[in-house]
Amino acid sequence: MKTSTNNPHPETQILSTSTAGSLPKPAWLAQPEVLWSQWKLEGKELIDGKHDALRVSLQEQQQAGIDIVSDGEQTRQHFVTTFIEHLNGVDFEKRQTVKIRDRYDASVPTVVSAITRPKSVFVEDAKLLRQQTSQPIKWALPGPMTIIDTLYDDHYHSREKLAWEFAKILNQEAKELEAVGVDIIQFDEPAFNVFFDEVNDWGMACLERAIEGLKCETAVHICYGYGIKANTDWKKTLGSQWRQYEVILPKLQASNIDIVSLECHNSRVPIELLELIRGKKVMVGAIDVATDTIETPEEVANTLREALKYVDADKLYPCTNCGMAPLSRHVARAKLQALSAGAQIVRTELCA
Incomplete structure (x- = not known):
């Protein structure tokens, strides 16, 4: 694994585990098991509370045996809108209803003038995470296409033009995150599974x-969404095989x-379909975030064994399917423990 040039961490072990992004927030910070949950604190108490939650989230990942850790998105109300709020x-205040991901209606903010980024959004949070651990850290940012799909555009009047503006801004943010020691910057692009043209x-x-x-290192996360009803209902319409990845994986295989x-x-x-990105590193979602059922370590191991038919062992990273913000903390912790235990089963088999 490449590491940030100013912060050389040890190489990670084979089948290093990670999470896709969000983890449940403590009940004292925000209402649990809800997306877009309102903060329960204000002012400096909110800032301190977010940072306390980040430390707790890190500790829970470490106790579960997660190798590549993150902030659990504890300082964000939502993986997209919290970034936009700082621009x-x-x-x-000027809101419109749009269909997000061509799937469900949501009230979203409006682009009213040129998009600019007056200062970094997540750098101070990333600094705090970097100070807390010597493990490799991953930081997630919303991808350009997913951002524009969560807005009403009343200025550029072009999804493409707006996406290019966000791409430039995200690049600025990513470079600052890299500079404070982030090892992997991940761009969340669930919209890639929908808008193929x-x-x-x-x-x-x-x-x-x-x-x-x-x-x-850079990553892109493309999934079928959080385990919320709008997403689970959509999945029921996709038939016996979900082949969306078949369209986009060849493009990702040829990308940087x-x-x-x-x-x-x-x-x-x-x-x-994983064969389509042979040669790339793959974070294989081995934990279902759309159910409270706790996977057994052997179920995780089975998913990883199947993936190893198409992904070389040194390029496979056991992960969760998506973020786990809508789950209870108890369920999320147990799922992370299962992920680590399942990875260890396969790791032992590979080293035998």
């Missing part, structure tokens, strides 16, 4: 612009992205 050009026409190019010039993070366990994605 100029978006009016959160746009991915082909400009979406992939915008993602490449977002990672331009980075020396740390280092790691591709995908949903695998309990999904109807044909596992053999």
Whole structure:
């Protein structure tokens, strides 16, 4: 694994585990098991509370045996909107209803003028995480296409133009995160699983612009969404095989992205589609985030064994299917423990 040039950490072990992104927040910070949950604190208490939650989230990952750790998105209300809140050009009071991911209606803020980033968004949080651990750390940012799908555009009047503006801004943020010691910068692009023509026409190019010039490792996370009703209902319409990855994986295989993070366990994605990104590092989703059922270590191991038919062992990273913010902390902890235990089973088999 490449590491940030100013912060050389030890190489990670084979089958290093990670999470896709969000983890449940403590009940004293925000209402648990809810997306877009309102903060329960204000002012300096909120800042301190977010940072306390980040420390707790890190500790829970470490206790579960997660190798590549993150902030659990504890300082964010939502993986997209919290980034947008820190930019100029978006009016959160002027709201419109749009269909997100061509799937469900949501009230979203409006782009009213040119998008600019007056200062870094997550750098101080990333510094805090870096200070807390010597383990490799991963930081997630929303991808350009997924951002624009969560806004109403009343200024650029072009999804492509707006995406390019966000790609430039994300690149600025990513370079600052790299500079404070982030080892992997991940771009969350669930929209890639929906808007195939746009991915082909400009979406992939915008993602490449977002990672331009980075020396740390880069990842893209593409899944079928949080375990919320709108997403689970959508999955029921996709038939016996989910082949969306078949369209986008060849493009990712030819891209400069280092790691591709995908949903695998309990999904109807044909596992053999992983062959389409042979040679890339793959974060294989071996934990289902759409159910409270705790996977057994052997179930995790089975998913990883299947993935190893198409991904070389030194390029496979056991992971969760998506973020776990809507789950209870008890369930999330147990699932992370199962992920680590399952990875250890396969790691032992590979080393035998």
